[in-house]
Amino acid sequence: MNHENFTREDYLRAKDRQRVLQSRASKSWLRLIWLLAGPGVLVMLGENDGPSMVSYATTGATYGIGFFIPFILLTFIMAFVVQEMTVRLGVATHRGHAELIFQRFGPFWGYFAMADLVFGNLLTLVTEFIAIQAGGLYFGIPNWVSVLGGVLVVFISMALRRYATWERVALTLAAGNMLFIPAALLAHPNPAAIAHAMATWGPLPGGMGTAFITLILANIGATVTPWMIFFQQSAVVDKGLTRTDLAQGRIDTALGAGLAALAAIATLVAAAPLFAAHTDISQFASGADFASALKPLIGSTGAALFALGIIEAGLVAAMTISTSSSYALAEALSAKHSFNLDFASGWLFYGAAIGSTLFAAAVVLIPGAPLLAMTLTVNVIATLLMAPALLLLLLLVNDRAIMAGLHNGWRANLAGGAIVVFICIAGTLYGVITVFPHLVGA
């Protein structure tokens, strides 16, 4: 080993590996899971972001407890199938998603993938700050204070300059996603109704009109998006996972999917009293409006938990999505990319997150900015951009030259292919419904 080649990044990663290997040797399985969990839980709870929670709340307020509870569970199974592929790619290649696309398919496809990601991430980041400021407004906090707080959280997390520490801070914040569970319990849901919905995929009051199709697509867009692919693969590499950790990487992803599904269903259940009360939500602009409307139905504690959950959802997603942009941009430009870098070595990596965060915060603070229209548009764009991102993922995970035995089997390809087709149809329908709302029923 040439010492000159052993960088700070390597040193910190090796220290993390040392702890993992010690736990493996002493057969401390729970500690091993604790050490290796992170990217999967973060990516799933990160995707339970501001617009996603608004989508789930809208679903609960429009349809109550019924069809959408098992449907949300299904979308998270779909998310697990996709994200598990990124874990295998990460442990097999030790390279991020963007750099693999550039190196294996060339700059033409690389720049297209990057353009999709940067465009989608910037817009989504804006909606996270919309969620942060909307949640803050519920508690009477001025816009600029909430937005500045969000910016500071992202910057302080960056200043930690160590992947393991950044991950633990993000995980601690992400635990706030579970605030939607007590909020749901305060709505006093009928357990028999939930069990009935799970068993029968019903009821579906109102049938299959425009609202139904829009919410189906919004809920898909709330679960599987391009940034998740780029983030988890890069995080797995930055964390230093190897193929011996694949089982724990899968458990991490499954745990994340399970927790995120629980929080998503809890959000739907918490908002279901609005359906029972026939509340008109058509003029709601943000998650804060849901909290205000829920106050007389589930109490001030439940409503406050809901608003806090919306702030948390925006904060964690702001951290993970800005990081996703950082990894991808630095990888695409062959620059160093790791939270284990100092600022001088990783200036592009840190700079991308700082720049995109400042841009998003500034847009939210523009007086009269069309924040609601932006939130809705972002969901559409995320769904549309998912199909090419998924195809590139499938190509990479079937690339036997780099996967070294961890390539997809036929079942994974069938599931992945079906998801690409499903997302394409969903995206097309979503686009058509958005532009021509009168085409599909009333």
Add this chain to the structure above:
Amino acid sequence: MSRRHPSDEELAGLLEQAQLASAKARPLPRRHLGPAMLTILIALRVYVILAIPVVAYAFIHALALGAK
């Protein structure tokens, strides 16, 4: 942290060769894409290029409605 730390050798042994920053800096060889795969990639690219203006239209339409 000093790069000359005495335990560097031992710590480096805990990482796979491909995990070292120096190894990751070396690019992987380019892969040849067959015509079928290129067609699907181009089709999906066209799909996105056609769809984004539609979404932009919807966004502007929503803004116009909001301004009324």
